[in-house]
Amino acid sequence: MAILSGSIEADVPIAFADREWTEFVFRNLYGNYAKGFADVAASINESDADSGTVKFETEGERLVKVSVELEYTARAGGDPGEEVSRAQARLDRDLERYRTFLLKRCEQESCRTS
Numbered sequence: 001m002a003i004l005s006g007s008i009e010a011d012v013p014i015a016f017a018d019r020e021w022t023e024f025v026f027r028n029l030y031g032n033y034a035k036g037f038a039d040v041a042a043s044i045n046e047s048d049a050d051s052g053t054v055k056f057e058t059e060g061e062r063l064v065k066v067s068v069e070l071e072y073t074a075r076a077g078g079d080p081g082e083e084v085s086r087a088q089a090r091l092d093r094d095l096e097r098y099r100t101f102l103l104k105r106c107e108q109e110s111c112r113t114s
Helices: 014-030 080-109
Strands: 002-011 051-059 063-072
Touching: 002 080, 014 051, 014 063, 014 080, 063 080
Parallel strands: none
Antiparallel strands: 002 063, 051 063
């Protein structure tokens, strides 16, 4: 079993980032993307990971860091090292997609207080 990890930072309130994480995951599981959000769909499905954690940390009132750590078992039957590398690359790409989604939603909802 491999450990995949990554993080992003965004200038949004921590409660907003937490709420939008749930929305991002829900939309990825059920494919319910409103117009303008299809480009942020994640490539790693929750069923690809054995277990994991998501942490939301903040510095001040606006800068939030979202960190993900997943336990991952290669299942494709090929070279496990290559599969883990591809999964890590997908996680990194998905976190950037979440960051894009988060910032776009924040702009739409005027999530910043000042």
